[in-house]
Amino acid sequence: MAPRQFLVGVATTVQAKEKTLKGRKAKRPALHYCRMAESTAGLGARMIIFNPDDVNWATGSVSGWKPVSAARPYGDWERTTERLPDVIYENVFVHLAVQGKCRKMRAEAKERGIPLFNPPLPSKWQSVSFMKSAGLGRYVPDTLLLKDVDRAVRAIDEWKVTYVKPVGGYGGSGVMRVEALGGQKYRISVDRSNQGVQKLRRVVGRSDLQRILRSRTRVNHLVQKGIPLLNIDGRSVDFRVVTERGVDGEWHVVGVVPKLAAADGVVTNIVAGGERLSMEQLQTLASRHGVTIPTKELTACALACSKKLSDRVPRAGLVGFDLGADRNGRVWVIEINPKPARSLLDDSQKQQMAKHAAGFAVYLARVRFGRIANTNVRVTAASTHSEM
Structure with missing residues (x-):
C-alpha cells in the first residue's frame, strides 16, 4: 500500500x-x-x-x-x-x-x-512566571501584577522609569510610561490608547497617579521596571526576533528586525509611530554613535526561550520576541508574541517563515503516523495541547 x-x-x-x-x-x-x-x-x-x-x-x-x-x-x-x-x-x-x-x-x-x-501561548503575566521557573529569569525585568496600587507606586518610586501595560494587549495599545520626577510628581506618557493613536504627555501628583492606576485594575495590567534601552539619536531601539520550527522539528531564527521609537516614544510599534529598520541600516546608525548591537546575544536569547517554551507547550511553532538591550549590552525580554505579524519582515524572511511553517506541519504529521520519532512532541488526543 x-x-x-x-x-x-x-x-x-x-x-x-x-x-x-x-x-x-x-x-x-x-x-x-x-x-x-x-x-x-x-x-x-x-x-x-x-x-x-x-x-x-x-x-x-x-x-x-x-x-x-x-x-x-x-x-x-x-x-x-x-x-x-x-x-x-x-x-x-x-x-x-x-x-x-x-x-x-x-x-x-x-x-x-x-x-x-x-x-495560544500564556499571557504576559504567565510568561513572566514561566521564564523565571524555566531558569530564564536573567532575561526578565522586575515585574509585578497591578493589584495593590500603593505597592505599585512604591515600585515606581524605586525604579524611576516604569511601564504599565495590559496583560492581554497588543500593538502597543494602552502602554503607559511613568517617570518618577521626585517631590511626588510623575510624568505620564501614552502613545496609543484603545481608541487608536492618541498621544498623552502629562505631569501629575501622587494622588492623581493612584487614581489612574486604580482605574487600570479593572483589567489585569503589569507594572514593569523600565530598561535603559540602547538609544540612537534620542530614539530608543528594541528588536523583534522571530523564531520558528521547521521540518527537522528544531527552532530557527527567521529574522531580527530593529524598531526605533519616535523621539520620546513610549513604544516602538509601527502603528504608534515607531519605525522599522534593517539590521544593516541600524548597524550604520549605531556605528556613527559609537553604539554596539549585541546581535549574537539577541538570537541566543530568543532560541533559548523558544526551546524552553516548547518544553512547556509542545505545539509551539512560531514566536515573536520583543527584546531590548540595555546600554551595557545585556539582553531583556520585553514581550512574547504568539502570532507575530509578517508585515515587519522583509521578503526573504517571509519566505523563510512560509518554508518553516510548512516544514513543521509535515514534521508533526510524520511524528503522528510514526514515520519519525520525537519525544518532545506528543500526539495522543490527551496531550495535543499543553498549557503552562
Missing part, C-alpha cells in the same frame, strides 16, 4: 481573491499561503486553507481553498471539500483568536488526536 499523502490544513479567515498576475487574472490567497503550498508540495504533501467555521466535524470534512495544480501554487486556487487534515496550523488573526474564533476547532482537533500547532 502506498504511504499516506499528508494533508496540511491552515486555519485562517483569509480567502482566495481575484488578482491580475502578469496580465492574466487568477484567484488565489495572499502570497504567504502560496509559498506555504509550494513548500508543502516539495515535501510530498498537500495543503488546504480553511475558515475554522467551515469544518464539518460530524462528517469529517472541511471546505476550503487549494491550488488547482500543486505544481502551480502561484496560479489559480479552487474551492474544494476535503477530509479532515492530518495536522492543523492555526493562523487566525490574533484579535479573532482572542475572541474565541478557534476554540471549537482546538477542542475537536484534540479529541481526534490531530496535531494543532501555533496554539
Whole structure:
C-alpha cells in the first residue's frame, strides 16, 4: 500500500481573491499561503486553507481553498471539500483568536488526536512566571501584577522609569510610561490608547497617579521596571526576533528586525509611530554613535526561550520576541508574541517563515503516523495541547 499523502490544513479567515498576475487574472490567497503550498508540495504533501467555521466535524470534512495544480501554487486556487487534515496550523488573526474564533476547532482537533500547532501561548503575566521557573529569569525585568496600587507606586518610586501595560494587549495599545520626577510628581506618557493613536504627555501628583492606576485594575495590567534601552539619536531601539520550527522539528531564527521609537516614544510599534529598520541600516546608525548591537546575544536569547517554551507547550511553532538591550549590552525580554505579524519582515524572511511553517506541519504529521520519532512532541488526543 502506498504511504499516506499528508494533508496540511491552515486555519485562517483569509480567502482566495481575484488578482491580475502578469496580465492574466487568477484567484488565489495572499502570497504567504502560496509559498506555504509550494513548500508543502516539495515535501510530498498537500495543503488546504480553511475558515475554522467551515469544518464539518460530524462528517469529517472541511471546505476550503487549494491550488488547482500543486505544481502551480502561484496560479489559480479552487474551492474544494476535503477530509479532515492530518495536522492543523492555526493562523487566525490574533484579535479573532482572542475572541474565541478557534476554540471549537482546538477542542475537536484534540479529541481526534490531530496535531494543532501555533496554539495560544500564556499571557504576559504567565510568561513572566514561566521564564523565571524555566531558569530564564536573567532575561526578565522586575515585574509585578497591578493589584495593590500603593505597592505599585512604591515600585515606581524605586525604579524611576516604569511601564504599565495590559496583560492581554497588543500593538502597543494602552502602554503607559511613568517617570518618577521626585517631590511626588510623575510624568505620564501614552502613545496609543484603545481608541487608536492618541498621544498623552502629562505631569501629575501622587494622588492623581493612584487614581489612574486604580482605574487600570479593572483589567489585569503589569507594572514593569523600565530598561535603559540602547538609544540612537534620542530614539530608543528594541528588536523583534522571530523564531520558528521547521521540518527537522528544531527552532530557527527567521529574522531580527530593529524598531526605533519616535523621539520620546513610549513604544516602538509601527502603528504608534515607531519605525522599522534593517539590521544593516541600524548597524550604520549605531556605528556613527559609537553604539554596539549585541546581535549574537539577541538570537541566543530568543532560541533559548523558544526551546524552553516548547518544553512547556509542545505545539509551539512560531514566536515573536520583543527584546531590548540595555546600554551595557545585556539582553531583556520585553514581550512574547504568539502570532507575530509578517508585515515587519522583509521578503526573504517571509519566505523563510512560509518554508518553516510548512516544514513543521509535515514534521508533526510524520511524528503522528510514526514515520519519525520525537519525544518532545506528543500526539495522543490527551496531550495535543499543553498549557503552562
